[in-house]
Amino acid sequence: MSFDELLQIPPYSLGREDKERLLTVRLLELTERHRAGCSRYARILDSTGFDPAKVKDLSGFPFLPVRLFKELSLKSVPQENIVKTMTSSGTTGQAVSKIYLDRITSFNQQKAMIKIVSDFTGSSRMPMIIIDCPSVVKDRNMFSARGAGILGFSMFGSKRIYALNDDMELDTEALRGFLDEHANRPILLFGFTFMIWQHFYKELIRLGDQGITFDLSNGIIIHGGGWKKLVSESVSQEEFRTHLRDVCGLDKIHDYYGMVEQTGCIYMQCEYGHMHASVFSDVIMRRPLDFAPCRVGEKGIIQVLSSIPESYPGHSILTEDEGVLLGEDDCPCGRKGKYFEIVGRLKNAEIRGCSDTYAAKFN
C-alpha cells in the first residue's frame, strides 16, 4: 500500500478497526522495506526475534528507542537519494538525532502535515505571524528542527512576518502594520510555546501597562515544542491559554505534539484540549515495567507509529515522553482516532523540543 492511498482519506475519519487494519498493512510493508534497506535495523529485528506473521495489530511492531537516532546513523536508502538531513533540537553539548530524508519521504511529510493542519485551519492560506526571529531559517544547508518547523508551517501563510527581531525583541511596528493591513481577516500565528510566553505574551503585558494593545481576536495560534520550562515557572496549559486570551483576545489556541524523528505526523490539540492521532500515525502508551499497552486513563511511555518514513527506520519509536490515552473515536470534537494528553518527560530524560532547548538558556 502506498502512502498516497492513505492521503486520500480525510485525516480524522476512520474508526478504530479500519484504521488499525490499514496502518498495520502499511507498517508491515515499511518494516520489511527497512529490514531490506538498513542492515543495522535488520540486525535489531533479528535480535528481537521479530516475526511479521505474528503481527496482529499495531501493538505488535517492535519500537526503537528515540535515542538510537543519536547514537547510530540509520538510513534505508543509498546516500545519493538523501535530499535533506534533519537534526533534533538539543541544548549545547547534547548529541542530536540525524534523520535522513529522501525526496518522497520529505514530500509525504509535508502532505500529511497539510492534511492534518487544514482540518483545523481550513484549506485556504492566511496572513501569518511567526513568533520567532528570521535568522532561524537563514542557514539553509543545515535545518534545525526549529527552522524546519517554521518552514513547514509557512506553507499555511499567504503573507508572512516574523514578530521578533534577531535579538528576540517584539517588533511592535511591524506587528501593528501587519494587523492593520489584514484587519478583519483570519490570521494564523505560529511559534514555540516558550518563545510565545517569554517574548510575546510578557511583552504584550508590559506594553499593555503603557496603554499599547493589540487585538488578535481574529487569530488562530498553533504552538508546540515542549512545556517543561513553563511547568517549572508554574504556568499551566490552562493559564497559558487564559492569559493569552486576556492579553490580546486570542481564543483559538492549539498546541501540537511532534518530533523531528516523525516530522509530518503531528498531533494537534482540539477545541477540547485533547491531542489527536490522525490516520497517518498512532500512539500507544506503554507500561514502563513490561512495555505492555496501557489501559485508557493509565499513564505510560508514549510509542509513536508513523506511516511516512521510507528512507530511515523511524516508523515505530519509543519516545521519552509520558502520556495518557483519554479515549478513541469518541472525542466530543467529532474527530475519530485516539486522543490523549501529554503528561511530561520521563525523569532523567534529556531536555529536547524546540521550546525547551531554547528555554534552557534562561536558567
Next chain:
Amino acid sequence: MSNLEKYNKIFTQTLGLKEEQLDGLTYQSVPEWDSVGHMTLISALEGEFSIMLDTMDVLDFSSYEKGKEILSKEEYGVDFNE
C-alpha cells in the same frame, strides 16, 4: 508583458537564474530553489497575478512546467497562451 513573460521574470528574479535555465527546472535542482526560495517564489507569483494558491498547490508546485499547469487551473485563471 505577456503572462509567460511575467512568469519567467518572477522565476529569474526571485531565484536569481537565467532564462535559459528555466525549461525543465525542478524544485531543489538548484540551491536557490530550496524550501525558503520556494515560499519567496510563491509569494511573488501570487502578488504578480493577484491570486492565492491553495496549500496543496503550493506543495505540488514542483517544477517550472508544473507551476504553469497549476496557475492555468480554472480557479487561478492565468492564461499562458495569450
